[in-house]
Amino acid sequence: MAGALNTPAFSPLYQQIKGLILNSLQQGEWKPSEAIPSEMELAVRFRVSQGTVRKAIDELAADNLLVRRQGKGTFVATHAEQQVQYRFLKLIPDDGDTKREGPAQRRIIDCKRQRATADVARTLALRTGDPVLQVQRVLSFADTPTILEELWLPGGPFKGLTAERLSDYRGPMYALFETEFGVRMVRAEEKIRAVLPDSLQSSLLKVEQSTPLLSVERTAYTYNDTPMELRRGLYLTDTHYYRNELS
Amino acid sequence: MAGALNTPAFSPLYQQIKGLILNSLQQGEWKPSEAIPSEMELAVRFRVSQGTVRKAIDELAADNLLVRRQGKGTFVATHAEQQVQYRFLKLIPDDGDTKREGPAQRRIIDCKRQRATADVARTLALRTGDPVLQVQRVLSFADTPTILEELWLPGGPFKGLTAERLSDYRGPMYALFETEFGVRMVRAEEKIRAVLPDSLQSSLLKVEQSTPLLSVERTAYTYNDTPMELRRGLYLTDTHYYRNELS
């Protein structure tokens, strides 16, 4: 064997290798949908055995950062060439048939530069007053407005994002973030509550103000646990439900 | 190496081992909180290498069926000796401090034998009219009623469960199921909606009927994907939120 690198604080070799691969992903050495070097190549590069590289890749694949394909190679996960339309959205039609209802209709209501309020700044790890992009849109299924969401993006990484870019783009929003801005969302946290809409919200969703709605506040993170998106959604749960699996 | 057993349809050896261990868990060969045989012993028993047993155990540990403890052994997961009070409940106080608010106060409203309605029977894999146990209770945090839940259990496995057993028992309900009835919940699915309470529900939770609530319908499964519990909860989300992590 060989010490792959200096070992300041102890950690298993495969964890160190995992960290090195993660670095390369962050630096963009391999881009989404591309293949990373084979296990043997990486083993030589890092001076460890193939099995050690394997264990590192196993964990990264379990985290959905890499995708293994037997006989072909290991690829950087991507939102762009994906069958599922939505990465994190867990709203399912009551009959469970997502194919019948087809893709959502999207309507951008607003997309403007703002200065971050205190709470937006806090969750995006910015300072109050830093430039942010604010987007508001409605998603409809079968011509029924179902989701009203408002999202904030840090101004720096998303410089140049406009309402046109958003509405012209076919495919998931996270795929656009990836291809156009090099920002890949890796994981997210959601806080869910039941709320009643205010008058503006109820008119945009075309429901009574007495209609209870799911309030879903999502913070999405890129590599390194860096928050890159705050999204506040109101979901109409008359014909859909939020599905969760626990284990 | 050696074929551990006949191999009717092909699958990796470690998957077969995983299945054999799962069987032993179901049959109760090793009970919750007990240690299973060491990796070496299992390797001898199944006539495979230690590494193969290891991979099987790794997956079972990832599924929360087993718990590894270095230097001590591998143990059957249990709800009984657990720090966390709740296995599947993801309702978090707004300030995030679960210790401050302490354990919930529990009040059993009702516990009676019933005949399964059509929809209860369907999710519990019973026939309509089969005996089921119906329990209704309220959980309060800091003297504020927060959760109203109704749950149905199949009558067979839970024969002998009474309101007294439930209210006398200290600790998580799933721990009682485990120790008294040998039923261990392994995973669950939830369907979440926003709703308004009816008049009975609002009075039990001591809220207005106009207060939106989270409706959480949970189906919990034991080994083998056998449904063992249907739980319908109404959560008050004024001072708590439902937390979910996506990846």
Add this chain to the structure above:
DNA sequence: CAGTGGTCTAGACCACACT
């Protein structure tokens, strides 16, 4: 100290994809 799980290696062979 002995026994457990945890890491790491080196090598063999299998399953799959492309050419």
Add this chain to the structure above:
DNA sequence: GTGTGGTCTAGACCACTGC
């Protein structure tokens, strides 16, 4: 066939636990 990931083995050594 060649190259990829996937499985399996055997053996060495490390880290932790408890006697």
